[in-house]
Amino acid sequence: MYQFAEWLSANPVSIYLAASQWYIPLVQIVHIVSICILFGTSLMVYLRLLGVIKCLGSAQRYFEVYSRWVIGALIALVITGLMLLITEPARQLLALSFWIKLAVIVVTTAIFVSLRNKYTAGESVDVSAGDKSLSGVSVVLWVAVIFLGRFIAYDLQIWGDLSPSAYI
Amino acid sequence: MGRKMDQLVYSLENSAVASWLKYSTFAYPAIESIHVIGIAMLVGTLLIVDLRLIGLELPGISIRQISKEALSLTWIGFALALVTGLVLFSEKAGFYLSNFEFLAKMGLILLAGVNMAIFEFITRKSINDWDTSDAPPITVKIAGILSLTFWFFVIAFGRLIGFANEVDPLSAF
Numbered sequence: 001m002y003q004f005a006e007w008l009s010a011n012p013v014s015i016y017l018a019a020s021q022w023y024i025p026l027v028q029i030v031h032i033v034s035i036c037i038l039f040g041t042s043l044m045v046y047l048r049l050l051g052v053i054k055c056l057g058s059a060q061r062y063f064e065v066y067s068r069w070v071i072g073a074l075i076a077l078v079i080t081g082l083m084l085l086i087t088e089p090a091r092q093l094l095a096l097s098f099w100i101k102l103a104v105i106v107v108t109t110a111i112f113v114s115l116r117n118k119y120t121a122g123e124s125v126d127v128s129a130g131d132k133s134l135s136g137v138s139v140v141l142w143v144a145v146i147f148l149g150r151f152i153a154y155d156l157q158i159w160g161d162l163s164p165s166a167y168i
Numbered sequence: 169m170g171r172k173m174d175q176l177v178y179s180l181e182n183s184a185v186a187s188w189l190k191y192s193t194f195a196y197p198a199i200e201s202i203h204v205i206g207i208a209m210l211v212g213t214l215l216i217v218d219l220r221l222i223g224l225e226l227p228g229i230s231i232r233q234i235s236k237e238a239l240s241l242t243w244i245g246f247a248l249a250l251v252t253g254l255v256l257f258s259e260k261a262g263f264y265l266s267n268f269e270f271l272a273k274m275g276l277i278l279l280a281g282v283n284m285a286i287f288e289f290i291t292r293k294s295i296n297d298w299d300t301s302d303a304p305p306i307t308v309k310i311a312g313i314l315s316l317t318f319w320f321f322v323i324a325f326g327r328l329i330g331f332a333n334e335v336d337p338l339s340a341f
Contacts, residue, residue, distance in 0.1 A: 025331050029324045033211075035204070036323070040212015043241060055237040056229065065226065146208065147201040154197045 002168050005089040018087040031080040035149075038073035039142055041066040042112065049115070049127050049135040059119045059127055067116050074109060094165040095155035101148035108141040173265075180261040189259040196259075203252040207326070209245025211319050213238040221312030227302045232295060267332050273325040280318035287311040 008014060017023045047053045048062040056062055085092050092098045111134050118131075155163045180186060189195050216238045219225035226234060257264055264270040291307050298304045 025328055029327050032204070032207075032323055032327060033320065036208045036211040037215060038212070039205070039208035040215060040241070043209065043212065044216065044238070047241075053237045055233040056226075143205055146205050147198070150201040150204060151197055157193055158197060 001093050001164060002090070005093045008086060008089040014086050014089070017083075024084065024087060027080050027083045031077060031084065034073045034076040034080060035146065037069055038077065039146070041069040041073070042142060043139065045070070045112075046135040046139050050132050051127065058125060060122060060125075063116045063119050067120070070112065090165075090168075092152060094163070094168065095152045096159045096163045097148045097151035097155050101145055101152070104141050104145050104148065108138055108145065111138050111141075177261045177265065180258045183258055185255055186258045189255065196256075199252050199255050203249055203256060206245045206248030206250075206252060207323065210242050210249055211245075211323065213241040213245065214315065214319060217242075218312040218315045221304060221315075222309050223301075223303050228300055230299050231304070231308075232299050264329075267329060269325045269328040269332055273322055273329070276318050276322045276325065280315060280322065283311060283314045283318060 009018070044053065045059075045062045045066050048056070048059050056065060115131060115134060151158050156165050160166065189199065216225065217231075217235050220229065220231055220234050287308075291311055294305075298308060
């Protein structure tokens with residue numbers, strides 16, 4: 001992984017972008033704005049499933065209104081995440097927080113998509129206790145993703161010997 | 169900075185909270201993370217209301233209802249961001265008070281607050297006329313556009329604080 005990170009950081013595009021004063025700050029700003037959109041809009045859906053809010057009506061309506069924002073923000077996060085990865089590969093790829101973050105994102109996205117498919121297909125009007133639990137778990141997982149994203153910068157400090165960066 | 173301000177900065181930077189941030193392994197990353205969660209909750213839910221005010225989202229939905237629903241989360245996010253922001257500020261108060269990006273961020277939050285107050289106390293008085301309208305009056309749209317703009321730049325300057333020692337912010341303009 002270290003060799004891959006070294007190879008990636010040595011290519012001309014990465015060198016050019018990393019040297020730019022504004023590339024990383026600007027991409028990070030778009031990344032954070034996308035986190036805001038994802039967290040805010042998905043929270044509305046999860047809170048509807050949990051029965052806390054219902055101004056728009058059914059859970060199906062909430063998915064219809066907010067899904068494109070959640071999915072659009074996720075796509076923007078993947079793109080900006082990759083744009084950051086090519087300029088700072090070692091910082092990300094050698095961080096345990098980064099890999100756990102990726103795994104949690106995959107799981108949480110899979111839960112969101114499965115709930116969305118279920119409720120937009122009109123299979124269920126009432127929200128089951130299981131789906132309420134999944135919503136609560138999803139909120140916790142998105143919070144964990146934000147924590148892990150921040151922890152990348154402190155990986156060695158937080159994880160100690162568990163961090164791959166401890167072995168370079 | 170005046171003498172009283174210097175004393176305030178000194179007491180903040182030497183407070184128990186600041187020491188906890190400096191010497192704990194997890195405190196700083198954890199507080200920073202909660203700060204991001206607060207901002208994400210604040211901006212992510214406010215964005216829904218702003219886009220409705222502009223007339224771009226949620227056609228036909230009562231602005232009064234969607235505001236009530238989303239803005240309660242916005243305020244929770246604001247409270248989280250404020251408390252964690254004060255804790256982070258205490259650790260390097262002197263640095264922040266002389267940092268352009270931080271001062272710009274605070275100025276923009278103030279402007280966002282003024283914009284919200286004008287909307288709440290003046291524009292909103294006629295809400296019965298445009299509550300469910302898909303094309304709200306221009307004053308309502310402007311309030312939404314200004315809110316989105318201010319909060320976008322709050323995030324931008326917030327992120328740029330982290331690059332303060334490396335980048336001259338004014339060189340971008």
